Amino acid sequence: MRVVIPFAPRDPKTRLSEILNVEERHSFAEVMLEDVAVAVEMAGGIPEILSTDRIESRWKVIVDDRPLSVAVNGVLENSKMPIAIVMSDLAIATADSIRRLLESEGEISIVPGNLGGTNAFVTRREDFRVDYHGTSYLDHVKIAEEIGSNVTKVDSFRLATDIDVKEDLIEILIHGEGKSRDWLIERGFHLEVKGQNRVGVYRSEMR
Numbered sequence: 001m002r003v004v005i006p007f008a009p010r011d012p013k014t015r016l017s018e019i020l021n022v023e024e025r026h027s028f029a030e031v032m033l034e035d036v037a038v039a040v041e042m043a044g045g046i047p048e049i050l051s052t053d054r055i056e057s058r059w060k061v062i063v064d065d066r067p068l069s070v071a072v073n074g075v076l077e078n079s080k081m082p083i084a085i086v087m088s089d090l091a092i093a094t095a096d097s098i099r100r101l102l103e104s105e106g107e108i109s110i111v112p113g114n115l116g117g118t119n120a121f122v123t124r125r126e127d128f129r130v131d132y133h134g135t136s137y138l139d140h141v142k143i144a145e146e147i148g149s150n151v152t153k154v155d156s157f158r159l160a161t162d163i164d165v166k167e168d169l170i171e172i173l174i175h176g177e178g179k180s181r182d183w184l185i186e187r188g189f190h191l192e193v194k195g196q197n198r199v200g201v202y203r204s205e206m207r
Helices: 022-043 069-076 095-102 136-146 166-175 179-186
Strands: 002-005 047-050 058-063 083-086 108-112 119-124 151-153 189-192 198-203
Touching: 022 047, 022 083, 022 095, 022 166, 022 179, 047 069, 069 083, 083 095, 095 119, 108 136, 119 136, 136 151, 166 179, 166 189, 166 198, 179 189
Parallel strands: 002 047, 002 083, 047 058, 108 151
Antiparallel strands: 083 119, 108 119, 189 198
C-alpha cells in the first residue's frame, strides 16, 4: 500500500526550542521521519514523503508547499485507493503498529492522537477528504459520516504518540526502538525520577 508521510522541514518542532537549537531540531525531525519511513517499509508499505520543500531522501519525495490539509487532499484527489497517510513525528512507531493500521478492515481507519488529532489513517474511499485543524479526529469521523462511511478506530499507543514537546521525549527514551532514541541519548538526554516518583527528561552537559 502507498503510505504518504507529510513533512515540513522549515523550522520544524518549534515547541522543542527550549531544549534543542535550530540545527538540532532539523536533525531530530529528519531522524524521526526516517524512523517512520523505515517502519512503513518494514510493514510492507511503500513510503513517500510529502514535503513542503525539496529534501534529499532515499524515498520518493512529493513537494507541495501548501498547508497540510490542502496538500494531503491534493494527494487523495489523485491517488488510487487504498492509501495511508502517516505523520512524520511518530517516533515510537514500529512495523507491527503500522501493519495493524494497513491491515485494518473498513473503508476508513483512523488512529487518533493523544489530544484528539489524526496521526494516521487509511482510506479506501476516493471521496474522503481531511481537515487537520483542532480535534481533527472528531472532524474526520463527521466527514466520513457525511459521505456515508463509518470509521474504524485503530487504538495504538505507538501511533497515537506524536512528538511535540519536551515531555514527549520520555516516551522515546522508554519505548523507542529506532534512531530517534539513539539520537537523543547521543546528545545527553536521559530519564530521571524526581519528587513523587515523577519521571522527567533531562539533558546532561556534553564535554
